[in-house]
Amino acid sequence: xxxxxxxxxxxxxxxxxxxxxxxxxxxxxxxxxxxxxxxxxxxxxxxxxxxxxxxxxxxxxxxxxxxxxxxxxxxxxxxxxxxxxxxxxxxxxxxxxxxxxxxxxxxxxxxxxxxxxxxxxxxxxxxxxxxxxxxxxxxxxxxxxxxxxxxxxxxxxxxxxxxxxxxxxxxxxxxxxxxxxxxxxxxxxxxxxxxxxxxxxxxxxxxxxxxxxxxxxxxxxxxxxxxxxxxxxxxxxxxxxxxxxxxxxxxxxxxxxxxxxxxxxxxxxxxxxxxxxxxxxxxxxxxxxxxxxxxxxxxxxxxxxxxxxxxxxxxxxxxxxxxx
Amino acid sequence: xxxxxxxxxxxxxxxxxxxxxxxxxxxxxxxxxxxxxxxxxxxxxxxxxxxxxxxxxxxxxxxxxxxxxxxxxxxxxxxxxxxxxxxxxxxxxxxxxxxxxxxxxxxxxxxxxxxxxxxxxxxxxxxxxxxxxxxxxxxxxxxxxxxxxxxxxxxxxxxxxxxxxxxxxxxxxxxxxxxxxxxxxxxxxxxxxxxxxxxxxxxxxxxxxxxxxxxxxxxxxxxxxxxxxxxxxxxxxxxxxxxxxxxxxxxxxxxxxxxxxxxxxxxxxxxxxxxxxxxxxxxxxxxxxxxxxxxxxxxxxxxxxxxxxxxxxxxxxxxxxxxxxxxxxxxxxxxxxxxxxxxxxxxxxxxxxxxxxxxxxxxxxxxxxxxxxxxxxxxxxxxxxxxxxxxxxxxxxxxxxxxxxxxxxxxxxxxxxxxxxxxx
Numbered sequence: 248x249x250x251x252x253x254x255x256x257x258x259x260x261x262x263x264x265x266x267x268x269x270x271x272x273x274x275x276x277x278x279x280x281x282x283x284x285x286x287x288x289x290x291x292x293x294x295x296x297x298x299x300x301x302x303x304x305x306x307x308x309x310x311x312x313x314x315x316x317x318x319x320x321x322x323x324x325x326x327x328x329x330x331x332x333x334x335x336x337x338x339x340x341x342x343x344x345x346x347x348x349x350x351x352x353x354x355x356x357x358x359x360x361x362x363x364x365x366x367x368x369x370x371x372x373x374x375x376x377x378x379x380x381x382x383x384x385x386x387x388x389x390x391x392x393x394x395x396x397x398x399x400x401x402x403x404x405x406x407x408x409x410x411x412x413x414x415x416x417x418x419x420x421x422x423x424x425x426x427x428x429x430x431x432x433x434x435x436x437x438x439x440x441x442x443x444x445x446x447x448x449x450x451x452x453x454x455x456x457x458x459x460x461x462x463x464x465x466x467x468x469x470x471x472x473x474x475x476x477x478x479x480x481x482x483x484x485x486x487x488x489x490x491x492x493x494x495x496x497x498x499x500x501x502x503x504x505x506x507x508x509x510x511x512x513x514x515x516x517x518x519x520x521x522x523x524x525x526x527x528x529x530x531x532x533x534x535x536x537x538x539x540x541x542x543x544x545x546x547x548x549x550x551x552x553x554x555x556x557x558x559x560x561x562x563x564x565x566x567x568x569x570x571x
Numbered sequence: 572x573x574x575x576x577x578x579x580x581x582x583x584x585x586x587x588x589x590x591x592x593x594x595x596x597x598x599x600x601x602x603x604x605x606x607x608x609x610x611x612x613x614x615x616x617x618x619x620x621x622x623x624x625x626x627x628x629x630x631x632x633x634x635x636x637x638x639x640x641x642x643x644x645x646x647x648x649x650x651x652x653x654x655x656x657x658x659x660x661x662x663x664x665x666x667x668x669x670x671x672x673x674x675x676x677x678x679x680x681x682x683x684x685x686x687x688x689x690x691x692x693x694x695x696x697x698x699x700x701x702x703x704x705x706x707x708x709x710x711x712x713x714x715x716x717x718x719x720x721x722x723x724x725x726x727x728x729x730x731x732x733x734x735x736x737x738x739x740x741x742x743x744x745x746x747x748x749x750x751x752x753x754x755x756x757x758x759x760x761x762x763x764x765x766x767x768x769x770x771x772x773x774x775x776x777x778x779x780x781x782x783x784x785x786x787x788x789x790x791x792x793x794x795x796x797x798x799x800x801x802x803x804x805x806x807x808x809x810x811x812x813x814x815x816x817x818x819x820x821x822x823x824x825x826x827x828x829x830x831x832x833x834x835x836x837x838x839x840x841x842x843x844x845x846x847x848x849x850x851x852x853x854x855x856x857x858x859x860x861x862x863x864x865x866x867x868x869x870x871x872x873x874x875x876x877x878x879x880x881x882x883x884x885x886x887x888x889x890x891x892x893x894x895x896x897x898x899x900x901x902x903x904x905x906x907x908x909x910x911x912x913x914x915x916x917x918x919x920x921x922x923x924x925x926x927x928x929x930x931x932x933x934x935x936x937x938x939x940x941x942x943x944x945x946x947x948x949x950x951x952x953x954x955x956x957x958x959x960x961x962x963x964x965x966x967x968x969x970x971x972x973x974x975x976x977x978x979x980x981x982x983x984x985x986x987x988x989x990x991x992x993x994x995x
Contacts, residue, residue: 359776359891360892364891378775379776419775444768
């Protein structure tokens, strides 16, 4: 079984089968991370353009490392060093990158839909590395890989997501992904970050409930996904940081309300003492560092599938009639 | 002289819906009579055979942006009015958000003089309510009225202060000018780019709730009641706003409103990061859209207005949240209205009213197919099949969500002051 992905703009349009395929494709790349020599030659001669229009450390390094380990060359564009500040439009910037002939482009952008916009204008594969408050598909894939490794399945789990759901692309992509496997969701946080329209994410029939009390949210949870509290967002609905810690910090006492084997995930960067108690972050249920390693595997699999399969190479010239 | 013969005249002002010939002489309608009866009088006249077509009073667009002066890379009076003529409009009302803002008599005069030189249709400017549309001090409204404005508005920069709005309305009441308000209480949101709802949450785009509009409508209606000034609500998009207008009308207050073709056709579900679907007010929910159609049919809505808002491609070919608000609309307006008629949601006579006597009465005018009326006539077909292609538009801009859409029904000719401004 094989699937072709013209772009990777979001999880929402993918089927459960395609997601399983991507996770399965990531398995050999997980193995590679354990080898003493981690570099492959699979994408030798290929070039991956990394266009990060929003500050990012871990996702950018993860994609860069994934490309390196596949043997691909990289073109790096970071917002602070780009010409955007000189007034160049996004379209002109990515067309300039495209003119240097990369084989795919990875985009992080603060505007929701920016990778979608770029994909409509460029003739090469676009991978969304996080767009505004829309989607972060590789994060959801690495989370799913982590959950599947630990639990053996993605089917029908109770997923609790804590934090600013409204402004979280990680929450959206995770809901889109896990809902395809019949998971049930409890979204928890201050009421202004939990608009009722969130219940409409995911395919029809997806069970999504919103609660404002953390104790209620954690009960029976198989997976607890803690979101980073984006302090730059706190001013929007003004909420004192101490209020958030008091009501929503994931502490060992609160985690005991979840199932004993519940997994704790965090997309990072993690602020110890804010959304998560250090004892939980470092505890046996925490998957935080596995998530980081799995991020490499998922991104290697995607880069391989989208630039390295050889399907895009020009067909060999047919010499069968050369005798004529 | 021009004789329009064999057409079906639909004239909402008189209720006429019958075969009539119309003779135009100079810039006026000289005679209206049953088919064939004007042959003698029309000897030597230019002939327009309107067989199978509807012949209506000239369409009036209460709300558009011609971008001149200051935004000529997106539109000019010449290109914008050519597009208006192709859409069947004989008169258009450009909003004052030009550069410089039309808040004083010299800008008003320059627009009117430019229009006299290059325009295909009548141009009736709307003056700014406040200086620079900044919402701080009254503009030169009386002087602009003498120069030719037909209404005042700070469209796009809603008047935030109820006190200033009251001053504007008191002043305009005395000048007998309607105040047109783009109703938006922007304190309810910051940086929103579409309607708040399922789709904004799904797309991760900032949404403004429908209440952003209806809060301001409620305020305007009440301030209007204090002053008894004519109040016209621009591009109304929410059911809650419509209900406030309906209640105000029931109370006998001089409140009117307009709805755009994109708001009665599309919904927020159509927004998919395509900036051609980005305008303000944003596309509404399906429930709100259906309420607007009901309002068009039951008379709560007085006019269909395009809010034709051209933006050159470089401005719209950007990230969704960075694109300017606005879509073009002149050339697709009547065809989108006819879609409602074909779907059985609106009578043809009512549709004609929404383009003619409806907007005319908002401006305190009459428009009718009758002797001695201005020679402005719009002739359209209800079943001509065609496809709108933005690249073939007369507008300088291409930002239409209806690019490539097929229609049944189209303007066939636009006659302004007795002369054919456009013929299909």
